[in-house]
Amino acid sequence: MDIKQSKCLLCSLGCDVAFRVQNEAVTGPEFCEEAGPHSARVCARGLYGAELLGHPQRVANPLLRTNGALRDASWSAATDKLASALKAVVVAHGWQAVAVVTEPTRSTAELEAVDCFARRLGIRAVSCAFEPQDWPLVSVAGSAGAGAITEANCVIVLGDVFYSHAVLAKDIIDAKYTMRGNSLFVVDPRRSNTAWYASEHVQTQPGAEALVLAAMLKALKASGKANPLPGWLDALDEQALLDAAGVGRDVVARMARSFVDAGKAAIVVAPPARGVHDVALVAQLAQLVAAACGEQKECVLLPSGGNVRGAQPVVSAGGWLPVSSLVAGIMAGRYRALLNLGADVLSSYPSTELSAAVRGMDLVASLSLFHGEVESLSSIILAGASWYESEGSATLFDSSIARWQSIGAPSWGCRTLPDVLSLIEASLDLPAAQAGANKSAAPSQATGAPSVESRVNAVLAAMSGAKSGELALISLPASGHSGSGELTGWMQWAREMFPGGFCEVSVQDCEALGIADRDAVMVESATASVQLEARVTDRLEPGVLAVPAYDANARALFSWQPGSDGWFATGPGCVRVCRKQ
Amino acid sequence: MVRNGTGLRSSVQEAVAMKRVFVNIDRCIACRTCSAACNYSHPELRPTIGYGELRQDARLPFICRHCEDPQCLAACPRDAIRKLDNGAVKRMNLLCTGCGSCIIACPFGVIEPEVKSYIITKCDLCAARLEEGRLPACVLSCPSGALSFEDDDSIAEKTVMIGSSMTGHHPFFRRV
Numbered sequence: 001m002d003i004k005q006s007k008c009l010l011c012s013l014g015c016d017v018a019f020r021v022q023n024e025a026v027t028g029p030e031f032c033e034e035a036g037p038h039s040a041r042v043c044a045r046g047l048y049g050a051e052l053l054g055h056p057q058r059v060a061n062p063l064l065r066t067n068g069a070l071r072d073a074s075w076s077a078a079t080d081k082l083a084s085a086l087k088a089v090v091v092a093h094g095w096q097a098v099a100v101v102t103e104p105t106r107s108t109a110e111l112e113a114v115d116c117f118a119r120r121l122g123i124r125a126v127s128c129a130f131e132p133q134d135w136p137l138v139s140v141a142g143s144a145g146a147g148a149i150t151e152a153n154c155v156i157v158l159g160d161v162f163y164s165h166a167v168l169a170k171d172i173i174d175a176k177y178t179m180r181g182n183s184l185f186v187v188d189p190r191r192s193n194t195a196w197y198a199s200e201h202v203q204t205q206p207g208a209e210a211l212v213l214a215a216m217l218k219a220l221k222a223s224g225k226a227n228p229l230p231g232w233l234d235a236l237d238e239q240a241l242l243d244a245a246g247v248g249r250d251v252v253a254r255m256a257r258s259f260v261d262a263g264k265a266a267i268v269v270a271p272p273a274r275g276v277h278d279v280a281l282v283a284q285l286a287q288l289v290a291a292a293c294g295e296q297k298e299c300v301l302l303p304s305g306g307n308v309r310g311a312q313p314v315v316s317a318g319g320w321l322p323v324s325s326l327v328a329g330i331m332a333g334r335y336r337a338l339l340n341l342g343a344d345v346l347s348s349y350p351s352t353e354l355s356a357a358v359r360g361m362d363l364v365a366s367l368s369l370f371h372g373e374v375e376s377l378s379s380i381i382l383a384g385a386s387w388y389e390s391e392g393s394a395t396l397f398d399s400s401i402a403r404w405q406s407i408g409a410p411s412w413g414c415r416t417l418p419d420v421l422s423l424i425e426a427s428l429d430l431p432a433a434q435a436g437a438n439k440s441a442a443p444s445q446a447t448g449a450p451s452v453e454s455r456v457n458a459v460l461a462a463m464s465g466a467k468s469g470e471l472a473l474i475s476l477p478a479s480g481h482s483g484s485g486e487l488t489g490w491m492q493w494a495r496e497m498f499p500g501g502f503c504e505v506s507v508q509d510c511e512a513l514g515i516a517d518r519d520a521v522m523v524e525s526a527t528a529s530v531q532l533e534a535r536v537t538d539r540l541e542p543g544v545l546a547v548p549a550y551d552a553n554a555r556a557l558f559s560w561q562p563g564s565d566g567w568f569a570t571g572p573g574c575v576r577v578c579r580k581q
Numbered sequence: 582m583v584r585n586g587t588g589l590r591s592s593v594q595e596a597v598a599m600k601r602v603f604v605n606i607d608r609c610i611a612c613r614t615c616s617a618a619c620n621y622s623h624p625e626l627r628p629t630i631g632y633g634e635l636r637q638d639a640r641l642p643f644i645c646r647h648c649e650d651p652q653c654l655a656a657c658p659r660d661a662i663r664k665l666d667n668g669a670v671k672r673m674n675l676l677c678t679g680c681g682s683c684i685i686a687c688p689f690g691v692i693e694p695e696v697k698s699y700i701i702t703k704c705d706l707c708a709a710r711l712e713e714g715r716l717p718a719c720v721l722s723c724p725s726g727a728l729s730f731e732d733d734d735s736i737a738e739k740t741v742m743i744g745s746s747m748t749g750h751h752p753f754f755r756r757v
Binding site: 027028029031033038040041042043044046047048050051162163166167168169170173174193194196197479480493497498 | 608610611612613614616617618620621622624715718721722723724725726
């Protein structure tokens with residue numbers, strides 16, 4: 001019996017995980033008692049590796065769809081078929097009609113392999129399926145490490161960290177109770193598990209985090225204790241910010257005072273997939289708060305994806321498209337072939353238009369671990385391997401590099417991503433002249449980007465846009481699921497413990513709408529109408545409805561159109577809810 | 582190394598004598614990682630740790646207390662539940678017929694009725710791990726530090742502390 005160590009990439013913390021291996025087979029999870037910044041602590045997701053490696057529903061061999069049915073095929077037959085179908089699309093429409101999408105739960109080397117593959121073939125439409133909040137979060141700047149939380153006398157948390165990054169729970173709880181007078185503020189529209197532990201739960205209106213931080217900056221400026229702050233703050237109306245955010249001036253002042261007076265302090269930003277207006281602005285303001293309060297004040301930014309920070313330079317340097325643009329392009333019929341390298345765009349960004357557009361493509365090929373939504377429309381499915389099955393490295397939330405060794409060779413007939421890309425290239429048998437004909441310039445940072453002040457005003461305007469009878473729709477993380485649940489949704493334990501198909505509604509809204517606990521309700525947005533089970537809760541204020549982020553059906557209630565910055569909007573959606581007759 | 586009928590080495594028994602999994606409800610964040618750890622560490626049974634919900638404010642893991650006077654043991658018609666020298670209450674898999682008497686008898690409701698074939702699931706304090714000198718899986722994995730493996734004396738000290746470090750007067754109400 002050997003014990004082999006690896007890293008978990010199901011969130012950006014990159015915790016150490018270990019497996020018991022007997023005769024080349026993983027028999028169960030183990031714990032790295034000595035290793036890593038988080039000791040042996042893992043969350044439920046960290047224990048999934050053993051199941052991921054031997055899951056009975058893994059795609060074990062390449063599959064080809066013939067007359068609607070999937071049949072086993074050899075790797076050479078599958079890649080030859082893929083190459084010939086790809087060539088047919090290219091002859092008819094050119095390489096610009098081919099789209100490639102991968103995902104951030106990949107090692108940096110794998111993402112670079114995708115970039116090289118696309119570059120060599122001249123494929124322009126390459127993208128990485130980030131969760132909506134992740135790109136804006138990492139595109140702003142770097143993050144402090146978890147040590148900033150452990151030593152802090154005051155911690156401000158934006159989001160439900162105990163569920164999105166559960167392993168940090170001990171650090172946050174320890175920070176609160178290490179010394180008398182330490183404080184923990186949680187800014188969240190929902191009384192989340194993290195909010196249970198707060199010295200003070202700042203229950204805002206959904207999407208108002210940027211406004212709370214802007215109001216905090218004004219309070220800091222007024223107190224005279226902070227470093228010089230930018231002049232644009234003066235133009236903001238503090239009362240308007242507080243009214244829109246739904247919080248009192250005294251609460252914000254208390255939070256600002258605790259933060260600036262603390263010997264050491266940390267502000268932690270872990271936004272949900274949807275529910276925070278302008279995540280980039282929130283991250284920027286959080287960093288401004290930390291910088292304004294002097295030495296030993298840190299900002300910790302926590303993206304949800306495993307290797308989002310590692311993907312960011314690859315995406316930027318390679319000129320990859322924002323995934324929202326790629327999705328919009330697919331819906332507009334701009335692409336005739338989709339190579340889905342690990343991602344599942346249909347469950348991450350679900351909409352009937354996208355499903356119809358993918359169904360109408362000439363070629364949909366997928367490299368996957370499981371039979372997800374995209375695979376149900378794919379004519380060629382290649383058996384992919386997880387990060388555990390090859391060595392690699394990833395850049396974690398604090399820009400530290402995590403490296404790991406392979407737990408074992410890919411199971412069954414599965415192959416690693418670089419291996420598969422080489423096979424496809426070999427089958428394509430392109431002339432040497434083809435190489436290097438790619439990409440336009442790297443994607444632009446938006447030119448003439450709006451000022452911080454105008455972005456705060458834009459959030460203010462968005463907050464006042466709700467119509468009567470509509471509820472603000474936010475998403476919930478779960479400690480048992482990662483992102484949209486495209487991997488974790490296949491774990492039996494996660495399905496049982498964190499089932500989807502529900503929505504949380506406040507007691508007051510339920511009374512007004514005649515809804516009882518566990519009633520079937522119809523939730524309607526501009527993009528979808530979904531039947532869910534109502535869970536009456538006092539965690540939410542009236543006017544807010546929450547759905548699990550890992551439930552693809554519920555995610556369809558959000559709009560998956562690109563925002564003004566080209567990326568998916570991160571703010572709350574709008575829905576109407578009624579009891580199902 | 583001496584082996585006795587229970588399969589535990591006597592030195593290990595001494596080392597873990599009367600130790601229990603202690604749940605500090607002040608620290609539990611209801612993330613259910615202990616349940617996942619239990620499930621994945623016993624692949625032959627795939628047990629789950631049950632939870633009790635106190636309104637919506639706390640979700641307490643129901644972990645076997647390994648009682649001093651176990652009612653499950655008294656109720657078992659097949660003598661399939663035994664108390665080991667180290668205090669752990671263990672189910673003997675080959676004797677258990679899955680009749681469910683222990684489930685009814687347990688005053689804390691910690692024995693899960695979800696059975697694989699006819700075997701009831703029951704916390705064994707991760708006996709195999711203890712034998713290797715390792716802590717129970719739920720304790721090691723707990724992300725918030727709510728679970729610890731302690732002897733009776735230190736548990737007695739801690740139980741009077743529950744809620745004392747909190748801002749509210751009651752360990753549950755503080756979360757409101």
